[in-house]
Amino acid sequence: MEVFTFCLENWEIIVSRTVEHLSLVSLAVGLAIITGVPIGIAITQSQRAANIVLYAASIIITIPSIALFGIMIPALSMIGQGIGYLPAVIAVLLYSQLPIIRNTYTAINNVDPALREAARGMGLTSMQRLRLVEIPMAIPVIMAGVRMAVVMNIGVMAIATYIGAGGLGTFIARGISQSDPRQLIVGA
Secondary structure, X not given: OHHHHHHHHOHHHHHHHHHHHHHHHHHHHHHHHHHHHHHHHHHHHOXXXXXXXXXXXXXXXXXXHHHHHHHHHHHXXXXXXXXXXXXXXXXXXXXXXXXXXXXXXXXXXXXXXXXXXXXXXXXXXXXXHHHHHHHHHHHHHHHHHHHHXXXXXXXXXXXXXXXXXXXXXXXHHHHHHOXXXXXXXXXX
């Protein structure tokens, strides 16, 4: 009942923080799609490049989020953006790369060879095959990677409140500092 009362009394700030949180995640994952899908497509041409890129993305995702935020602070302080939205968006963008690149690479590589051969037989160029056959067939798997990135990064963005990014993590941080379970529940 206390949580419900807290929500009624603070509904405007809850809505504002929720919109802020979802906006930051959407921006970061949108940028990750713009960068990750072309990288995933490009590495299908070379197994060596695929190994290097997937290995690098795997290393990035193993860095704890709070440590990555800590790395962003001095790196971006040189341009006056060490805390706030920019380091949070960059960190979440980096975390989004592995599922998006890996799923794009896997999806394009696993397109049915018979479909590729049929497209070749129709006289399609390699770019036309990619655009008209391979990408449409790969979309469900690519979107599964995007879904994984979104789910993972909603949680990561909650931690970004500790570098001034705001969002729902603000309720979590305040709930911890004030020993207020209502704010913890609202933030979670």
